[in-house]
Amino acid sequence: MSRKPCCVGEGLKKGAWTTEEDKKLISYIHEHGEGGWRDIPQKAGLKRCGKSCRLRWTNYLKPEIKRGEFSSEEEQIIIMLHAARGNKWxxxxxxxxxxxxxxxxxxxxTHLKKRLIDQGIDPVTHKPLASNTNPTVTTTATTQPGSLHSLDASSPDDQYPRSTSMPSMSLPISSGLNTVSEITTNDGTPVKGDSLSCKKSIKKSSSTSRLLNKVAAKATSIKDILSATTIPYGSFSNGFPEQSPNEEDSSKALVDLDPFSQSLLYTEHEIHATSDLDMDQGYDFSYFLEKIGRDDHHNEEHDTNVEYGHDLLMSDVSQEVSSTSVDDQGNMIGNFEGWSSYLLDHAGYMYDTDYDLLEKQII
DNA sequence: AACAGTCTCAACCGCCTCGAG
DNA sequence: TCTCGAGGCGGTTGAGACTGT
Structure with a gap:
């Protein structure tokens, strides 16, 4: 019942493509366009199957393909979407x-999976690995801004204590912080060379983070407004850390229950750091993606994998807020209004707040 | 220098989806 | 409704590069 492989044929070449073959394929597609892959090899004078041509073109030769190192923003998106959708590449x-x-x-x-494992996170479930879970750790972890959630492969597993109620995985936060971290060896000498993993630790701002930071800043304003309202316990029974008020002082617990505050692990100094946001200084949007993920959790029935950030980037929601696109410089851009509206929608829903009033206060 | 082990990633394989007939 | 085939997708492989001894 198995289908006959498309690439059966005498004299069909396999393996690495030569420059000459690439030239032929590029030349043909430039002249005739994509499609009709089955016929392309013959017409282009290639001893390859059509499928191989298509793969070579779509994965390697296509001119708009961006190659090279992944930015921290891209890493964040990959991790969040992987948590939400699994291996849906x-x-x-x-x-x-x-x-x-x-x-x-x-x-x-080759990279992210290993780093998550190094951080004690199961790359499949995105939850802490059982052996590394420390149920005694609770709130107010001492954080080091710019390093706490960075996926630094050199970080020891136990460097970042994890709350049992924290999101199922930590997210890199450094992208929006303009943090330039020099990677050093154990003796403190800077690491040189072209190691991808080293390069990736050099954080820089980008148009993506700037755009999303604007959304984050707006959402923080929402937080400031809403935080003036006392929100009783029990208002958020689902989707938030399982934590009894008795276990924490009430003021802190209130912060913890604020949907626009950070998770339990993302402690107060980080929250305060967002209150006087500088658009250019940036803010890491992953917090908001994470928060929104929790909101989704609050609103709907989700499986255990759905705990942070992801649904915003999932196709259904991102249709609402517009998918990421790319500008003429090749930078990822988002739909600012769409994201803002989405955040506002969530704020209104969560607090049962008058949407129009809320929006007037913010915008 | 030689060798072994490890890593990276382009390419392949086989199954799935979907549209055309 | 069924069949077929093109294209899409995710898992896996293996050649070459890199690193350590």
Missing amino acids: SVIARHLPRRTDNEIKNYWN
């Missing part, structure tokens, strides 16, 4: 303009 690739699913898949398997 094509879905993830749709949110990373100019990246191919194959490249993302490779990057995940």
Whole structure:
């Protein structure tokens, strides 16, 4: 019942493509366009099967393909979407303009997966690995801004104490902080060379983070407004950390229950750091994606995998807020209004707040 | 220098989806 | 409704590069 492989045929070449073959394929597609892959090899004078041609073109030769190191923003998106959708590389690739699913898949398997494991996070479930879970750790973890959630492969597993009630995985936060972290060896000398993992630790701001930071700043304003209202316990019975008020002082617990505050692990100094946001200084949007993920959890029935950030980037929701796109410089851009509206919608829903009034106060 | 082990990623394989007939 | 085939997708492989001894 198995289908006959498309690439059966005498004299069909396999393996690495030569420059000459690439030239032929590029030349043909430039002249005739994509499609009709079955006929392309013959017409282009290639001893390859059509499928091989298509893969070579879509994964490697296509001019708009972006190659090279992944930005921290891209890493965040990959991790969040992977948590939400698993190994749906094509879905993830749709949110990373100019990246191919194959490249993302490779990057995940060779870099991100290992880093998550190094941090004690199960790359499949995105939850803390059982052996590394420390149920005694609660709130107010001492944080080091710019380093807490960065996926630094050199970080020891126990460097970042994890609350049992924290999101199922930590997210890199450094992208919006303009943090330039020099990677050093154990003796303190800077690491040179072209190691991908080293390069990736150099954080820089981008148009993506700036745009999303604006949304984050707006959402923080929502938080400031809403935080003036006392929200009784029990208002958020689902989707929030399981924690009894008796276990924490009430003022802190209130912060913890604020849907626009950070998770339990993302402690007060980080929250305060957002209150006087500088658009250019940035703010890491992953917090908001995470928060929104919790909101989704609050609103709907979700499986255990759905705990942070992801649904915003999932196709259904991102249709609301517009998918990521790319500007003429190749930078990822988002729909600011769409994201803002989405955040506002969630704020209104969560607090049963008058939407119009809320929006007037914010905008 | 030589070798072994590890890593990276382009390419392949086989199954799935979907549209055309 | 069924069949077929093109294209899409995710898992896996293996050649070459890199690193350590």
